[in-house]
Structures are given as structure tokens and as C-alpha cells.
Amino acid sequence: MGAIYKRELKAFFMSPTAYIFLAVFYIISGFYFVNVNIMGATTDMSYVFSGVFTIMMILLPLLTMRLFSEEKKQKTDQCLLTAPVGLMEIVMGKFLAALTVFLVAMAIYIPYILVLVKLAGGIARASVIGNLVGLLLLGAAFISIGTFISSLTELQIVAAILSIIVNFVLYMIDVMAANVSWEPLRKVMVSVGFYNRYTEFTQGILNITSIVFFISAIFVFNFLTVRVLEKRRWG
Amino acid sequence: MIEVKNLTKHYGSKKAVNDLSFTVQDGEILGFLGPNGAGKSTTMNILTGYISATDGQALINGIDILDDPIAAKKDIGYLPEQPPLYLDMTVKEYLNFIYDLKKCKIPRQAHIEDVCKLVKITDVYDRVIKHLSKGYKQRVGMAQALINNPKILILDEPTVGLDPKQILDIRNLIKRLGKKHTVILSSHILSEIQAVCDRIVIINGGVIVADDTTENLTNMTMGERSFTARIDGPREEVIKVIKTIPGVENVTAEMEREPGIYDFEIEAEEQSDIRRDLFRRMADRNWCILGLRSNAMTLEDIFLKITMGDDVTIKKKAEPGKPVDDDMRRSLLEQISGAAVAADIVVQSKRAAAEAEPEAEEDDNAIETDGEENEGGEE
Numbered sequence: 001m002g003a004i005y006k007r008e009l010k011a012f013f014m015s016p017t018a019y020i021f022l023a024v025f026y027i028i029s030g031f032y033f034v035n036v037n038i039m040g041a042t043t044d045m046s047y048v049f050s051g052v053f054t055i056m057m058i059l060l061p062l063l064t065m066r067l068f069s070e071e072k073k074q075k076t077d078q079c080l081l082t083a084p085v086g087l088m089e090i091v092m093g094k095f096l097a098a099l100t101v102f103l104v105a106m107a108i109y110i111p112y113i114l115v116l117v118k119l120a121g122g123i124a125r126a127s128v129i130g131n132l133v134g135l136l137l138l139g140a141a142f143i144s145i146g147t148f149i150s151s152l153t154e155l156q157i158v159a160a161i162l163s164i165i166v167n168f169v170l171y172m173i174d175v176m177a178a179n180v181s182w183e184p185l186r187k188v189m190v191s192v193g194f195y196n197r198y199t200e201f202t203q204g205i206l207n208i209t210s211i212v213f214f215i216s217a218i219f220v221f222n223f224l225t226v227r228v229l230e231k232r233r234w235g
Numbered sequence: 236m237i238e239v240k241n242l243t244k245h246y247g248s249k250k251a252v253n254d255l256s257f258t259v260q261d262g263e264i265l266g267f268l269g270p271n272g273a274g275k276s277t278t279m280n281i282l283t284g285y286i287s288a289t290d291g292q293a294l295i296n297g298i299d300i301l302d303d304p305i306a307a308k309k310d311i312g313y314l315p316e317q318p319p320l321y322l323d324m325t326v327k328e329y330l331n332f333i334y335d336l337k338k339c340k341i342p343r344q345a346h347i348e349d350v351c352k353l354v355k356i357t358d359v360y361d362r363v364i365k366h367l368s369k370g371y372k373q374r375v376g377m378a379q380a381l382i383n384n385p386k387i388l389i390l391d392e393p394t395v396g397l398d399p400k401q402i403l404d405i406r407n408l409i410k411r412l413g414k415k416h417t418v419i420l421s422s423h424i425l426s427e428i429q430a431v432c433d434r435i436v437i438i439n440g441g442v443i444v445a446d447d448t449t450e451n452l453t454n455m456t457m458g459e460r461s462f463t464a465r466i467d468g469p470r471e472e473v474i475k476v477i478k479t480i481p482g483v484e485n486v487t488a489e490m491e492r493e494p495g496i497y498d499f500e501i502e503a504e505e506q507s508d509i510r511r512d513l514f515r516r517m518a519d520r521n522w523c524i525l526g527l528r529s530n531a532m533t534l535e536d537i538f539l540k541i542t543m544g545d546d547v548t549i550k551k552k553a554e555p556g557k558p559v560d561d562d563m564r565r566s567l568l569e570q571i572s573g574a575a576v577a578a579d580i581v582v583q584s585k586r587a588a589a590e591a592e593p594e595a596e597e598d599d600n601a602i603e604t605d606g607e608e609n610e611g612g613e614e
Binding site for chain 2: 002003006007010011014015074075076077078079080081082083084086232233234235
């Protein structure tokens with residue numbers, strides 16, 4: 001797993017992918033931070049988080065689209081799949097590499113928080129922690145979804161577009177549920193939706209079931225990726 | 236040791252590999268020969284665990300590749316048809332990644348250096364793989380397979396894209412590796428297999444059609460004899476006279492090499508040497524023999540015969556080591572390229588016929604009645 005993780009991480013930073021991702025992430029969050037917090041002289045960071053959040057649904061698929069589709073296209077997957085490593089190791093190596101780039105992006109919040117603490121003497125701790133945890137979990141879930149979709153196709157662009165669509169659907173599904181009159185379907189839609197659970201975090205509530213939900217989602221999609229790789233051998 | 240037992244692989248309804256069984260002993264170099272699309276790469280992909288067989292078993296040193304893939308893969312170095320290279324990495328980064336990926340325990344620096352020296356890529360060690368020539372890429376792929384010193388090497392067309400000097404180098408390398416490793420080598424280039432391998436498995440349409448030592452297969456060539464004679468004389472009469480020579484089975488003269496002068500292809504019985512008789516009879520009639528050569532049957536001919544079935548006779552043969560003129564080369568090339576296609580068609584049609592015999596009969600009837608109807612309509 002270590003070898004794959006290291007190679008993936010290097011590949012992110014050898015190509016423009018990671019730099020574009022980080023630049024856009026920093027610019028958007030910086031824009032909200034400067035305009036809302038510094039100019040508006042407030043310690044309410046919710047805009048800095050929510051502003052980034054929508055962008056993230058589009059940006060993370062750009063990070064994950066390459067992971068498996070490119071391997072298949074260049075036939076380098078023959079190298080990975082005939083090496084003495086397990087499929088889960090391969091998937092986790094790639095997932096963790098993308099997650100690391102995301103964490104590097106998220107690290108920008110540390111200076112923001114420090115600046116606010118320095119200038120204003122304190123921040124709304126619960127809300128900031130809730131937002132951070134929510135964003136991290138949601139991002140990790142999007143990454144595992146993107147990784148999974150990338151394993152389905154040889155074309156990066158298809159992987160990216162599909163991932164963006166799936167992210168939006170999962171995010172919006174519990175909002176759409178309001179319009180569904182058939183009770184069982186509505187219940188299912190609400191329970192798999194990301195939106196309500198995420199907004200709960202942003203209000204500073206660390207709901208244990210929601211944390212478990214996101215972590216399960218990450219595992220389910222990584223597991224599905226393993227299944228796709230396994231299935232392909234039998235194709 | 237590699238044991239393959241009744242290996243079968245379906246892609247949908249197409250059987251890529253059908254009931255393949257063979258064994259490769261330790262220290263043996265096995266040549267895997269077949270026209271394009273015969274199932275060579277499929278078999279190799281199954282042996283290395285890249286794809287799974289529909290049926291049957293592949294044992295690597297006694298371990299089933301499906302039961303314990305990680306243990307089995309540890310002993311295998313694989314060079315696929317297209318080397319699995321990460322183009323953005325340098326050779327150094329790539330080989331170090333492979334070293335980590337294979338969880339290699341041999342001292343890193345020395346081992347990677349050794350492998351690079353072995354396949355002669357030390358001079359491009361710090362270059363980005365993307366910018367390397369095809370020959371170098373192929374050798375980096377070879378290096379990748381050699382990392383961690385696997386006991387078994389599976390090489391899918393390892394000399395594709397190399398220049399003649401590099402081909403010789405790689406062949407010598409494989410020969411040397413064959414002393415300590417078990418090697419399976421696939422190719423559709425026969426001379427290569429002949430030069431390197433101890434044993435040859437010829438596969439066509441997913442089925443083994445020959446499995447023997449290189450020596451035995453080459454000995455098969457000794458039985459039949461054929462000669463090409465360029466004779467200055469009246470074509471029809473020359474054929475008649477040659478046919479009277481004891482031992483001659485067939486004579487054809489289709490190639491007019493110079494105005495009025497033909498090349499006569501003479502097929503003779505086994506073990507019979509007609510050259511002296513031929514000379515005397517021609518001399519009696521004052522027809523000059525301008526050239527005469529005996530055509531040894533090459534492995535190429537055997538291959539064509541085997542993959543095309545026995546009903547195909549090979550008209551022209553090139554003698555190894557002798558220059559072949561353009562016409563000859565062209566016709567030979569046509570035969571070889573045609574053979575692969577023809578062989579596939581023969582196998583497919585045979586199989587289709589075997590599978591759908593009753594249906595085929597019905598179809599025949601249907602066509603016949605159709606035909607009658609059409610005729611009626613025309614009238």
C-alpha cells in the first residue's frame with residue numbers, strides 16, 4: 001500500500017492536478033475569508049466553509065478521475081494487478097493519496113483560525129469544529145465515490161462528469177425527498193442524503209450516527225471499487 | 236514450475252482459450268507460439284493472475300493463482316505485451332516504485348543497478364520514460380519484470396520494437412536467465428523461439444496444436460524434400476521429363492524468372508535425392524540448369540502447416556541464410572499473414588460446423604428453397 005500511496009501522491013504533484021486543485025481551493029476560501037471575516041470584521045466562519053463546500057463537489061472529482069481510469073487506459077493496471085499486493089491495498093493506497101491532497105487543502109483553515117484568534121481573541125469553537133469535521137467527512141466520502149467511478153471507465157472526463165453528477169444527487173437527494181409522496185421511498189432518500197447530515201455538522205452538532213454514516217459510506221465505496229477490480233478479472 | 240490444467244477462458248460466447256494443458260519445468264524455456272489472436276496473451280494474463288480463467292487451474296510452484304494470488308505472484312515476473320510503464324516517471328523512480336510494490340528484500344541500490352546493467356538501461360536511468368525510444372521502453376519493462384529476482388519469468392513478445400542488435404541482446408539475456416529461471420516466452424516470430432527455447436508449444440484458436448522440443452519439431456522438417464531448379468528449356472516438356480525421374484511427386488513451374496526461363500518447383504519423396512538424375516536428363520536434352528537448390532523445410536513451414544491444417548501445401552520455401560528475392564519474399568509474407576487469418580477462419584468454421592450441425596442443415600435447405608423461389612420469380 002505504501003508504494004502505491006507514495007507513487008500516487010507524487011503523480012498528483014508532478015502533474016498540474018494537485019496545484020490547480022489547491023490553488024482554486026485556496027483562492028475561494030481566501031476570497032470568503034478576506035471579504036467576510038477580515039473586511040466584515042466577524043469571527044463567523046460559516047461562509048468560508050459553505051463557500052468552499054459547493055466548489056468541492058466539482059473539484060474532488062478532478063482529483064479522483066485519474067486514479068483508476070488512467071491505469072486501465074495505459075495498461076499500467078497490469079503491473080499493479082500482477083504484483084503481490086491485495087486489491088484493498090491498491091484501492092486504499094490511491095484513496096489515501098487523494099485524501100492527503102484534500103487534507104493539504106483543508107490545512108489552509110489553520111492559519112485562518114489562528115489569524116481570527118489573534119485579531120478577535122476567540123472564535124465560535126463548536127461551529128468551527130463542526131464545520132471542519134463535516135467538511136472532512138464529506139470530502140472523504142466524495143473521494144471514495146470518485147475513486148469508485150474512476151474504476152468503472154477508461155475515460156477520465158467521463159469519470160469526472162459522472163462523479164460530479166453522483167455527488168450532486170447524493171447531496172441533494174434528501175432535499176428532493178420533500179417532493180416524494182410515497183413514504184418508503186422518501187424515507188430511503190432522506191436516510192442516504194448527505195445534505196441534512198452535513199448541515200447538522202455546520203451547526204456545531206457532532207452527531208455520532210452521522211459520523212458513522214459518512215465513514216460507512218467511505219468503506220462501502222472503497223469496497224465497491226475492490227469488487228469492480230475483482231469483477232474485471234472475470235470479464 | 237508452472238502447471239496449467241484444462242485452462243479455458245470465455246469472452247462472452249467466444250472461447251479465447253480452450254482446454255489448455257501444459258507443464259513447464261524449472262529451468263526450462265518454453266516458447267509460446269501462435270498467430271495473432273491465438274490466445275497467447277490471454278493465457279499469460281491468466282498465469283499472472285491479471286485475469287481469471289473461466290475453468291481450469293493454473294499452478295505456480297504448486298500454488299493455485301486463484302487460491303493464494305499474493306503468494307503465487309511473488310514468484311512471477313511479468314512483461315505484458317504493452318510494458319506497464321508510468322510515462323511521467325523517470326526510470327529510477329519507476330524501478331524504485333516496482334521495488335516497493337513487490338516488497339523486495341534484496342538490498343535496493345545494488346539490486347536495481349544490477350537489473351539495469353543486465354538489460355542495459357543504465358545510461359537512461361535518470362530520464363523520463365515518456366521520452367525514451369520504444370526499444371528502451373521495452374527494456375525498462377523487462378527490468379520491471381526482473382526486479383525481486385522472480386523464479387518464473389513470463390514474457391509476452393519481449394523483442395517487439397527492438398532493433399536487430401537489441402533483439403540479439405535480449406535473446407542472449409533470456410537464454411542466460413533461463414539457466415536459473417523458468418521462462419515462458421511468447422512470440423509470433425519463429426526464428427526467435429527456435430533460437431531461444433528448449434520447448435515449443437504452438438497454439439492456434441485457443442487450442443494447443445503442437446507441444447514438443449525444438450529439436451523434435453525441427454526434425455519433423457527433415458522428412459519432406461523439395462527443390463527449386465531454374466532451367467532454360469521448353470516449359471511443358473521440361474515438366475514432363477522431370478516427372479519421369481524416380482522419386483519425383485510433383486512439379487510446377489509458375490515463376491518466369493527470365494524471359495522464357497522458369498523456376499521449377501519439384502517435390503520429391505522422402506529421403507530421395509533427385510539432383511543427379513535431374514542433371515543428366517537435362518544435359519541429355521541440352522537444357523541448361525541455371526540454378527538448383529534444395530529447400531529445407533523451416534519451422535516457419537511447420538508452423539504454417541500446423542496452423543492451417545494439413546490440406547494446405549506450401550508452395551515456396553525460403554532457405555534459411557540464403558537471400559530471398561523480392562517476389563519470393565512478398566509471396567512468403569502473403570502466405571504468413573494470410574495463414575493467420577486463414578487458420579482462424581478454418582478453426583472457426585470447423586467449430587461452428589461442429590456446434591451447429593443440425594441447424595446448418597436446416598439453413599442449407601432454407602437457402603436451397605430460397606434459390607428455387609428466386610429462379611421461379613425470374614422466369
